[in-house]
Amino acid sequence: MFRYFPTNYVWSLSVSIAMNCGGQIGEIEQICAPLRDLADEGDDAGTEKFFESWCDFADGLVAQAEQDLADGHPLSAGARYARASVYYLVAERMQSRHYAPRQEAYRKSVETFALAIQHNRERAELVEIPYEGASFPAVLRLPEGERPETGWPVMVFCNGLDSMKEMLYRLGLPAELARRGIATLCVDQPGTGASLRERGLPAVHDSERWAGAAADHLESRGDVDPARIGMSGVSLGGYYAPRATAYEKRFKLCATWGANHDWGQLQQRRLQREGENPVPHYWDHVQWVFGKNSLDEFMAFAPQMSLEGIVERITVPFLVTHGQDDRQIPMELALPQYENAVHSPDRQLKVFTLAEGGSSHAGADNESVPANYIADWVADRL
Numbered sequence: 001m002f003r004y005f006p007t008n009y010v011w012s013l014s015v016s017i018a019m020n021c022g023g024q025i026g027e028i029e030q031i032c033a034p035l036r037d038l039a040d041e042g043d044d045a046g047t048e049k050f051f052e053s054w055c056d057f058a059d060g061l062v063a064q065a066e067q068d069l070a071d072g073h074p075l076s077a078g079a080r081y082a083r084a085s086v087y088y089l090v091a092e093r094m095q096s097r098h099y100a101p102r103q104e105a106y107r108k109s110v111e112t113f114a115l116a117i118q119h120n121r122e123r124a125e126l127v128e129i130p131y132e133g134a135s136f137p138a139v140l141r142l143p144e145g146e147r148p149e150t151g152w153p154v155m156v157f158c159n160g161l162d163s164m165k166e167m168l169y170r171l172g173l174p175a176e177l178a179r180r181g182i183a184t185l186c187v188d189q190p191g192t193g194a195s196l197r198e199r200g201l202p203a204v205h206d207s208e209r210w211a212g213a214a215a216d217h218l219e220s221r222g223d224v225d226p227a228r229i230g231m232s233g234v235s236l237g238g239y240y241a242p243r244a245t246a247y248e249k250r251f252k253l254c255a256t257w258g259a260n261h262d263w264g265q266l267q268q269r270r271l272q273r274e275g276e277n278p279v280p281h282y283w284d285h286v287q288w289v290f291g292k293n294s295l296d297e298f299m300a301f302a303p304q305m306s307l308e309g310i311v312e313r314i315t316v317p318f319l320v321t322h323g324q325d326d327r328q329i330p331m332e333l334a335l336p337q338y339e340n341a342v343h344s345p346d347r348q349l350k351v352f353t354l355a356e357g358g359s360s361h362a363g364a365d366n367e368s369v370p371a372n373y374i375a376d377w378v379a380d381r382l
Contacts (some may be wrong), residue, residue: 001013001016001325001360001361001364001365002015002016002019002365004028004032005032005035005036005039005040007039007040008039008040008042008043009043009276009327010043010094010276010277010278010279010280011035011039011043011050011094013276013278013361013364014050014090014093014094015028015032016360016364016365017090017167017364018086018087018090020170020171020172020363020364020366020367021086021089021167021170021171022082022083022086022170023083023086023087023090024083027057027061027083027087030057031053031054031057031087032053034049034053035049035050035053038050043277043280043282044280044281047094047095047096047099047280047281048095048099050091050094051091051092051094051095051099051101051102051105053091054087054088054090054091055087055088055091055101055105055108057087058083058084058085058087058088058091058108058112059084061080061081061083061084061087062080062081062084062108062112064080065077065078065080065081065084065112065115068080069119074119075119075120075121077115077119078115078116078117078118078119078120078121079116079120081112081113081115081116081119082112082113082116082120082170084108084112085108085109085110085112085113085116085166085170086109086166086167086170088105088106088108088109088112089106089109089164089166089167091105092105092106092109093162093163093164093279094279094280095280095281096280096281096284096285097281097284097285097288098284103197106197109164109166110166110194113166113169114126117139122141123141123142123143123144123178124139124140124141124142124169125139125140125142126138126139127139127140127185127217129187129210129213129214129216129217130213130216130217131190131201131209131210131213132209132213134199134201135199136187136188136189136190136194136195136199136201136210136213137165137187137188137193137194137195138165138185138186138187138188138214138217139165139166139169139185139186140154140183140184140185140186141169141174141175141177141178141183141184141185141186142178142183142223143177143178143179143180143181143182143183144178145181147223148181148225150225150227150228151221151222151223151224151225151226152181152182152183152223152224152225153181153182153183153224153225153228153229153230153382154182154183154184154185154218154224154225154228154229154230155177155182155183155184155185155229155230155231155232155255155378155382156184156185156187156211156214156215156218156229156230156231156232156251157173157174157184157185157186157187157232157233157234157237158187158189158192158207158211158231158232158233158234158237158240158241158244159187159188159189159192159193159233159234159235159236159237160192160233160234160235160236160237160238160258160278160362161192161235161236161278161279161285161286161289162192162278162279162285162289163192163193163234163235164188164192164193164194165186165187165188165192165193165194166193168186168187168234169184169186171234171367171371172367172368172371173232173257173370173371173374173375174186175371176371176372176374176375177375177378177379179375180375180376180378180379181379182375182378182379182382183223183224185214185217185218187210187214189203189207189210189211189214189240190202190203190204190210191203191204191289191290192289196288196289202289202290202291203289203290203291205243205301205304205305206243206247207239207240207241207243207244208243208244208246208247208248211231211240211241211244211248211251212244212248212250215229215248215250215251219250226250227252228252228382229250229251229252230251230252230253230254230255230378230382231244231245231248231251231253231254231255232254232255232256232257232374232378233256233257234257234258234362235257235258235260235278235328235329235361235362236260236263237256237257237258237260238256238257238258238259238260238320238329238337239260239261239263239305239307241254241255241256242254242256242307242310242311242314242318242337242341243307243310245314245316245318246307246310246311246312246313246314247313249315251316252316252317252381252382253316253317253318253319253378253381253382254314254316254317254318254319255318255319255321255374255377255378256319256320256321256337257321257362257363257370257374258321258322258323258326258329258334258361258362258363259320259321259322259329259333259334259335259337259338260307260329260333260334260337261306261307261308261311261333261334261335261336261337262305262306262307262308262333262336263302263305263306264302264303264304264305264306265303265306265333266329266333267286267298267299267302268299268302270282271299276327276328276361277328278328278361283295283298286298307336307337307340308336308340311336311337311340311341312340312341312342312343313343314341314343314344315343315344315345316344316345316346317344317345317346317347317381318338318341318344318346318347318348319347319348319350319374319377319378320334320337320338320341320347320348320349320350321349321350321351321352321370321373321374322334322349322350322351322352323351323352323358323359323360323361323362323363323365324351324352324353324354324359325354325359325360325365326359326360326361327360327361328361329361331351335349346381348377350373350377352369352370352373356369357369358370358373
């Protein structure tokens with residue numbers, strides 16, 4: 001993975017996220033150059049300065065996009081709005097939940113994302129998924145061209161611990177699936193994105209609850225094929241997606257972008273500072289995501305986040321991918337996901353190597369490699 005900040009994995013991960021979601025390296029250099037010395041002080045220190053630098057640059061892009069619109073150039077505006085959305089998102093996800101300015105940055109990220117879709121004329125639709133007396137938002141990316149008579153095949157694509165649907169949409173997998181004639185529903189499932197920030201919906205271990213609600217929504221539409229629905233997830237989504245597929249039999253296949261077989265066990269290791277964290281303020285962040293009031297309460301809950309005895313219930317094609325150089329989820333917590341899925345009629349393990357790319361956590365070094373691989377695997381079967 002590109003280490004812009006050589007001594008700080010968490011900050012460098014944010015840079016990689018920005019680049020993989022469409023950020024421009026020259027712009028990122030302008031944003032990050034003033035932060036180099038601060039990065040040496042650790043993950044948490046200096047995050048407010050990090051926030052200010054990314055948001056200030058994004059604000060400037062928005063102003064330029066508005067001028068593009070005034071000049072009659074909506075496509076140029078759309079490109080700037082798209083990058084601004086990514087930069088706001090990167091700034092926001094690095095902050096403590098108690099840092100009030102993150103709320104405005106999140107609002108701006110969502111607004112500029114919608115403006116980018118509008119002015120870029122992208123085939124995408126913002127939708128609401130009814131869920132247990134409430135709802136959570138999603139964005140549906142449709143392929144180009146003429147819709148098949150039975151509707152498009154479609155993948156539900158879920159977040160990990162700290163991503164958002166806007167990030168999923170820009171990561172590359174929805175675009176690659178669309179090129180292969182497959183739609184993608186990127187969800188802010190409970191515990192992520194707007195579900196957490198605006199609606200107070202915490203994450204749950206039994207992901208089939210919200211994944212089933214997403215399938216319900218897809219079955220109600222006329223433009224996708226209810227007989228060809230698959231499930232995928234990135235990072236912690238490598239736990240959520242297999243769990244959902246094991247219990248929700250409407251999913252015809254499952255493809256993980258990064259395996260996550262026993263995330264609960266991993267939390268014990270992280271208490272000992274083993275492996276890298278994805279965000280600053282990590283322990284407060286996980287308590288927020290899962291709606292727990294203390295570290296002890298979270299640690300008592302964490303063992304439920306395991307696929308032991310669950311992947312055996314998967315009875316459809318199952319792709320497990322992992323990076324050779326994943327510094328967040330060790331390989332020994334990835335292999336059992338494949339090895340134990342003994343009832344899948346078509347299971348495959350793909351390890352992305354340093355030589356081919358995609359070897360960092362969730363393909364942070366080069367997302368195009370796993371995005372294309374997963375899209376090909378899905379297209380061959382769905």
